[in-house]
Amino acid sequence: MRGKTIDPEDWLTAVDESGFRATTVQETLIDIFARVEYPLSAEQAWDVARLARPKTGRATVYRTVEKLENLGLIRRVHGYQGCSYFVPTLPELMMLFICLDCGRAEYLDSQPLDELIKQSEDSSGHHITDSRLQLFGACADCQQNA
Amino acid sequence: MRGKTIDPEDWLTAVDESGFRATTVQETLIDIFARVEYPLSAEQAWDVARLARPKTGRATVYRTVEKLENLGLIRRVHGYQGCSYFVPTLPELMMLFICLDCGRAEYLDSQPLDELIKQSEDSSGHHITDSRLQLFGACADCQQNA
DNA sequence: CTCCCTGCAAACTGTTTGCAAGTAC
DNA sequence: GTACTTGCAAACAGTTTGCAGGGAG
Numbered sequence: 573m574r575g576k577t578i579d580p581e582d583w584l585t586a587v588d589e590s591g592f593r594a595t596t597v598q599e600t601l602i603d604i605f606a607r608v609e610y611p612l613s614a615e616q617a618w619d620v621a622r623l624a625r626p627k628t629g630r631a632t633v634y635r636t637v638e639k640l641e642n643l644g645l646i647r648r649v650h651g652y653q654g655c656s657y658f659v660p661t662l663p664e665l666m667m668l669f670i671c672l673d674c675g676r677a678e679y680l681d682s683q684p685l686d687e688l689i690k691q692s693e694d695s696s697g698h699h700i701t702d703s704r705l706q707l708f709g710a711c712a713d714c715q716q717n718a
Numbered sequence: 719m720r721g722k723t724i725d726p727e728d729w730l731t732a733v734d735e736s737g738f739r740a741t742t743v744q745e746t747l748i749d750i751f752a753r754v755e756y757p758l759s760a761e762q763a764w765d766v767a768r769l770a771r772p773k774t775g776r777a778t779v780y781r782t783v784e785k786l787e788n789l790g791l792i793r794r795v796h797g798y799q800g801c802s803y804f805v806p807t808l809p810e811l812m813m814l815f816i817c818l819d820c821g822r823a824e825y826l827d828s829q830p831l832d833e834l835i836k837q838s839e840d841s842s843g844h845h846i847t848d849s850r851l852q853l854f855g856a857c858a859d860c861q862q863n864a
Numbered sequence: 865c866t867c868c869c870t871g872c873a874a875a876c877t878g879t880t881t882g883c884a885a886g887t888a889c
Numbered sequence: 890g891t892a893c894t895t896g897c898a899a900a901c902a903g904t905t906t907g908c909a910g911g912g913a914g
Contacts (some may be wrong), residue, residue, distance in 0.1 A: 629871040637840050638750050655801030688830045697858035705851045712843035775896040
């Protein structure tokens with residue numbers, strides 16, 4: 573992920589502590605997701621996983637992706653390319669920008685979103701417990717190269 | 719849709735002006751979507767449509783929903799219940815709140831979002847052309863009745 | 865040794881497509 | 890009459906499930 577790095581070791585620890593077994597498939601997938609700059613579907617993750625580990629089963633990848641999502645290590649991306657793509661979760665950074673040109677994803681500072689949510693709660697009377705915000709457009713690099 | 723009403727006539731006019739033919743199926747579906755308070759999937763819309771018009775085909779509903787989405791009359795909802803639900807589009811009101819308790823959807827004032835986007839553009843250097851923001855929680859009514 | 869994880873194949877769900885008949889204009 | 894629209898059935902893609910064998914603790 574752009575602008576910030578994830579240590580696959582931390583994820584393995586998290587998986588381990590959740591009572592799941594540390595296996596080669598999980599290790600492979602964690603390695604993949606911890607490094608991607610682009611949202612990845614389970615199907616694509618399967619393709620990539622088989623490069624490193626040809627016999628990997630499709631169902632196993634789907635199950636592992638679900639596990640990682642439940643653990644909060646990866647996060648589903650909603651929007652243009654569909655709703656079955658995943659990016660690594662970076663704690664407390666919940667605003668995601670996706671470049672429609674190069675496809676890369678980047679987390680933005682989420683403080684403005686926190687303020688927006690507080691403001692909306694006050695004016696509407698609703699209690700907001702979760703949010704999905706994704707922004708789309710052209711990243712700084714792609715604007716220059718256009 | 720809560721807090722604001724849509725006149726199905728306006729939609730029929732919009733469909734007509736787009737070069738599509740005004741047919742009974744389209745009229746039925748427009749009637750359905752213009753009135754819903756809850757996000758509706760194409761499958762659900764098919765069920766409702768058959769109450770009024772039993773012989774309605776499933777594919778026709780899917781095709782019509784796609785048409786209405788392309789015309790911008792309805793809008794896809796991303797989130798908790800999945801990503802294949804639709805609500806009527808209200809111009810310039812792009813912040814959607816969905817109650818996880820009663821399921822109702824409500825548009826909120828989107829001005830704070832406009833400001834947030836401007837702010838994010840300035841700090842990141844990206845050019846933002848579209849956004850998806852959905853908020854989830856408990857609406858004012860459901861909090862009272864809890 | 866026990867239980868979880870894995871791969872395979874089959875089942876399933878939501879959605880799309882091809883085509884002949886129907887309908888608006 | 891022409892071209893778009895419809896209903897039906899079949900095809901399709903992504904995802905989930907059942908199960909027997911394998912591997913971790």
